[in-house]
Amino acid sequence: MIRSMTAFAREESQSSLGKLTWEIRSVNHRFLEVFVRLPDELRAIEPKVRERIAAGLSRGKLDCQLRYRPAPGGAGELQVNERLAEQLLAAADVLKARLPESHGPGVMDVLRWPGVLEAEETDLGPLQSDALKLLDQAVATLVETREREGVRIAEHLTQRVADMRIQVARAQELMPRIITGVRERLGKRLAEIGESLDAERVEQEMVLLTQKLDVDEEMDRLRTHLDEVDRVVRKGGAVGRRLDFLMQELNREANTLGSKSVDADTTAVSVEMKVLIEQMREQIQNVE
Secondary structure, eight states: OBOBSOEEEEEEEEETTEEEEEEEEEEOOSSEEEEEEOOGGGGGGHHHHHHHHHHHOSSEEEEEEEEEEEOTTTTOOEEEOHHHHHHHHHHHHHHHHHOTTSOOOOHHHHHHSTTTEEEOOOOOHHHHHHHHHHHHHHHHHHHHHHHHHHHHHHHHHHHHHHHHHHHHHHHHHHHHHHHHHHHHHHHHHHHHHOSOSOHHHHHHHHHHHHHHHOOHHHHHHHHHHHHHHHHHHHHOBSOHHHHHHHHHHHHHHHHHHHHHOOSHHHHHHHHHHHHHHHHHHHHHTTBO
16 A cells, blocks of 8 residues: 555643643655654653654654643652752842842742752653653554555556556557558658659658657557556555656656657647646655
8 A cells, every 4th residue: 555645643642640742744755854843851762753753654754743741740849959048048148248228039039049949850761651652653643644645646546547548549549540641641742753763662761651650669668667557556665756767657658659649649649648647746746
């Protein structure tokens, strides 16, 4: 199954430690490019986050954000650094002796001083583990969304391949009539010139012209490339680059048909092929 590179996933979990929320947005990109935004408490898990995303995805530009809201009391009890507070008050008394009209610091002034009020350190290991487990769920959801979109892309490609086969068959059906018509027109013009032409040389030139106009080889290659597109789509996986290469090959053969065309019908076939190829290419740009 092929996958789209455009998707969104959101997963939440609630525990005694607090609430975790992962949001992952993915768009198309030539390679895998991951942007990670983590809360300060969980910055240490960034390398593991990147490893797990790379293990599940091969292409796409991803914006991954983790939000964390601690549970009430979950951040640890607040403690007063009494030694620092005493030093701060002693320094205030020294200054007050020199500035008797000044007011001493209030309670909140002391508590706001850096380092006076401290939170008890908590073990972040369980929280990190929960965040990584939730990430696995978010990546799985993202992959499922990509696969659902991939099903629609596969249907689109399969239909366009079927339409291309119709155009290939039409081109081969038209060629005998077109070649016969060209030979007849040239024969009439040569007859108007006179009988001084070498009949054998004229026939040789006719054969060469017929070979130049013949597109059986190009149509066979087109069928081969279309078979490969069908095979790759059925195989699935990270096949976007291979499909893009096949579109280049299909376009080359369609251009050759157009360059050899001496008839409005085959020109129309060539144009229709290019339209179908471009429609497939637009979809393939979004395939992982």
